Amino acid sequence: MTNQLDSFFSALADPTRRAVVEQLIQGPAAVSALHDGHDMALPTFLRHLKVLEDSGLVTSTKKGRVRTVEMQPEALRAGADWFEAHKSMWEGRMDRLARLADHLERTRT
Amino acid sequence: MTNQLDSFFSALADPTRRAVVEQLIQGPAAVSALHDGHDMALPTFLRHLKVLEDSGLVTSTKKGRVRTVEMQPEALRAGADWFEAHKSMWEGRMDRLARLADHLERTRT
DNA sequence: ACAATACTTAGCTATATGACTAACCAACTC
DNA sequence: GAGTTGGTTAGTCATATAGCTAAGTATTGT
DSSP, X not given: OOOTHHHHHHHHSSHHHHHHHHHHHTOOEEHHHHHTTOOSOHHHHHHXXXXXXXXXXXXXXXXXXXXXXXXXXXXXXXHXXXXXXXXXXXXXXXXXXXXXXXXXXXXXX | OOOTHHHHHHHHSSHHHHHHHHHHHTOOEEHHHHHTTOOSOHHHHHHHHHHHHHTTSEEEEEETXXXXXXXXXHHHHHHHHHHHHHHHXXXXXXXXXXXXXXXXXXXXX
């Protein structure tokens, strides 16, 4: 029952982590580059990165002493798909209601 | 900085709450009807509903002793929009990279 | 009026989350 | 090889979250 969507949504439920995702859309970046501009201690920031990585939204590799973090765009797709699925369910229902209203209107005599 | 998206995403970061959203897409329902099939104490379940309501995803009204809960579809839209915005940023970047690659290819002589 | 129904409130517990400091290791740079 | 840079580990703390039981309130049904 506990879906992978859990970790996905909770990864995005934090402004710092959403900001990181937005930065990474511009392209991969080193940990310290990502950290710049976020007013928090590095270890704290690193835990945010770990949450993102555990959720599958990003991956990272270390070369020398520099760790580079990269977006995993397919992961974003998974979330977008969830919304699409539910939005369309909703819209389907709206259509049915509209048809019903229309029917009632026409048979109102 | 702390966006309304925080409460929105964290509301969806729980399987029970996503299930409730999915049920509610079929139409409004009473608290006890929603509770059926969720193996947890009612007070616990009520707190999930409160989280959903605080996030703006659902609204509820009480008539007599029955509280009826209803989806707020515009809220789902807000989330879908976030994904769309970021997906398209990503795709924009891919396009630019593709054009760059193309350019490099053509000027390779 | 009494009982049953449909929540609601209060209070507890355990675990998770987000923040910090301090100390550490590994790899460049001079 | 000594210092600096880039990241990591360990440990603490405060608050939030998700669950429970027990008891309460307010309608509705008989």
